[in-house]
Amino acid sequence: MKTHHTALAASLAMLLSGCMVGPDYHRPQVPVPAQYKELPGWSQAAPAAEAPKGDWWTGFNDPLLNQLEPQVSVSNQTVRQAYANYQQALAEVKVARASLFPTIGLEGSGSKQRSAHSSTSLNANLSPISTSGSVEGNISWAPDLWGKVRRTIEENKATAQASEATLANATLSEQVALATAVIELRITDANTDLLQKTVDAYTESLRVVENQGTAGTAAPSDVIAARTQLENAKASLIALGIARANYAHAIAVLVGKNPEELDIPTGTTLPTLPDIPVGVPSTLLQRRPDIAVAERQMAAQNAAVGVAVAAYYPSVSLSAADGFSQSPLAGLLHLANHIWSLGANVDETVFDFGARHGEVAAAKAAYEGSVANYRGTVLTAFQNVEDDLSGLRILAQQAEVVDDAAKNATEGARIALNEYQAGTVDYTTVATAQATQLSTAQSALSVKQQRLVDTVSLIGDIGGGWSAGQLSDSKSSGSAR
Template sequence: MKARPALRPVRLLPLGLALLLGGCMVGPDYHRPQVAVPTQWKELPGWTQADPSAAAGPKGDWWTAFQDPLLDELEPLVPVANQTVAQSYANYQEALAEVRVARASLFPTVGLTGSATRERSATGTISSVSSVSNSSGARIVNAGTLEANVSWTIDFWGQVRRQIEEQSATAQASEATLANAQLSEQIALANDVIDLRVTDADIDLLTQTVEAYKNSLRVVSNQDTAGTVAPSDLITARTQLENAQASLIALGVARAQYEHAIAVLVGRNPEDMTIPHNGKLPILPTIPAGVPSTILQRRPDIATAERQMASANAAIGVAVSAYYPTISLSALDGFTQAPLAGLLHISNYVWSLGASATETIFDGGERSAEVAAARATYDASVANYRGTVLSAFQSVENDLSGLRILAQQSDALDAAVRDSIRGAQIAQNEYEAGTVDYTTVATAQATQLSTQQSALTVQQSRLLDAAALIGDLGGGWTGVLHDASHPQKVSVDPGGNAGANANTNTNPAVTTP
């Protein structure tokens, strides 16, 4: 007789697939809620209404707008060396694996079982199977099985598909979180570089001031030797110089801290990085007036909040599916024989098919509570999404207003700096002519230094505001400029790639031992 092929119950798979595909998906389908947004910016006319979404546009090398060689060298290192980005990348990979775990539940589980036993029966035991007898009359029996089994819980109500939907949205949120981490760390690096450059410029300013105070002290010392000035003038000039020297020394602490922070952001030990002094400030980027507000849809944090909302919506379907019965199929196919000899003969072939359905009749309100909790979680995610969008608009408006007001303040301080320099020169000349005391000179010089430092601080604030605006717009405006009445639409994934190639060429701006 010809042997019957094994694993015949696998032929039931098409039937199961038909049942699966014909099954429904309980729970609400996801629709992104609307968010009220302004039709244009208050601070910058010409911007159009945005439609925040998980779609993102090309951000490009936005840091090149500052025209700073240190930024050009270090910013590409953040995606590949920064540890915060590396952590977010690992979390993203975990989320992708969870999607595969959820998807695996759609398919049957197939197992193979093999066993063999050797058994001694008592003397006098009657057995219908052949055995080996030993000298004491006891029987030794060998037995074995070789069976394949298939089990499959059919996703008739869409529970598994909702779980896949939930995990997929979570993975997309994790991808956007990765992009947000990368952008945040790059903005932090830009801020530290700006602060470092401003500190170097302040060091240059105080160095020049110290030299000016030394010259003034020499003049006062000569006049004190000649007995033409009061002794208090010499003390005032010396104290003024010593205070300026102390302030110059104190700047070394801030500079070292900025240098160390920059090293950590690019994944290096602080002691391994030395950044040469450079008092040239980065260039303030020009903000075009025709940038559409649709650029906000590139913000990774908005994409994260939107995908978290989609995940919470799918979780409602998972909770609702608990109200419906669980339907499972099982099959067994194989051979069993005792004694072991002839195990694979057709006469030892066995198979079985089975189906089961399980339904919870009473659970004390557990399922209804789970559904209520899932709906509340979704409502919270909706509020978080809308709040994130509103905060994004608030941040951009703050940046724009700050840049506008600081530009006006900078113009006023430029005039004040020119006047203070001229005033200090006049006071010095009048002192040397003997028409004023040294207190007038010291006051004029202190006013000049304070005004120059204020102007430098305002320039620092303008640069930091520009960097903040780039971050709040999701990576600047490069690559999305278009006619203001027809804003360009963008449709690429919001996530980043921590494994992307980066320019790691060395540059004289940074030296490592």
């Protein structure tokens, strides 16, 4: 029996080193520009060492962001779903890898029976009770001669890495959504503060007009116009409560809480604009998790071609058994009761009327589709960054102009009210100047909001500090959350 075991081990070692049919994976080339078109007009790129890493949101200097962003990776339900999908993919790798090795089993049986002797008598004599039993170990193995199992492992590992990158992409997307919601809430609070100050100013203007009306120096229509202007401002102030509540509810859900569980105090301090070093376009291929997803899916489809090609070749399975069998049961483990067997089976499909050819063609077409998806994802990524850079460049120019306009509008409203009190202009001039002041101040807030949102978008579009080097080799299942 030792000779048999040695031969089986030698066969195992030899067959494990078999070939792998199908194409080996090579990442397709994609055209990458030397630099972003919009970058020179936006800002000078900072050293790569200063690129956002990990807690990128801290650059905005907002306490609420610093408090809530770490909760996204733990409590956000979209992220938790992506994490569960990743764990499932890792388990599939384990299942595929197990097919490389033999299946070992142990089987035992025992029986007790009694049969009657042949007799014509109604009182037939019964034979004694007999016992029998067996114990047997067995091993079966289908050697991976053509690499089908190894290609399957390769496919599942790439799929698991795609799931890991999907998890990173989901986390980054939800973090960006949270940062955007916090910015929207902060802008709403700032707009509320602006409107409250406007209501106070309009209240004072109404008092002046009413005094003028009492003195007979202002027409009744001026009082009505001032009162209407004040009431409209109050209505706009009240309406902002809806937007703020919606943003607060969205923030709660993004961190995995019920809306009533999170209370966000009102604040008028806006997040600061951080400096974001963009780097060169070639780094984007390693920094965006959605590109990594597309690249790993492409690798998985390439391996699937090898799995399909392997169906052209015969499959071989080996089996062996070793044990004892005895009847009666006594003395089962004696050498005289020793039994063993060796077996082999070869299976090859001769005619399938094009089924295997169709499977290979389908796998190759799926791979070509994944290549197109990868290249399209890369192009879209470049577009996203260019859009962000152009938006930030143009908004920076617009901010300078609109800030100056807001200062002038404030001064114009003050002068118009003074001139009205002096009797040199009518109230229409005052109302127009005050409306212009409010509108321009809100435009300035809108530009600040868009600059902050575009900065968050840019951080997301350059990967938020993530790197494809963080992808595991899928050899371990990872720690559970």
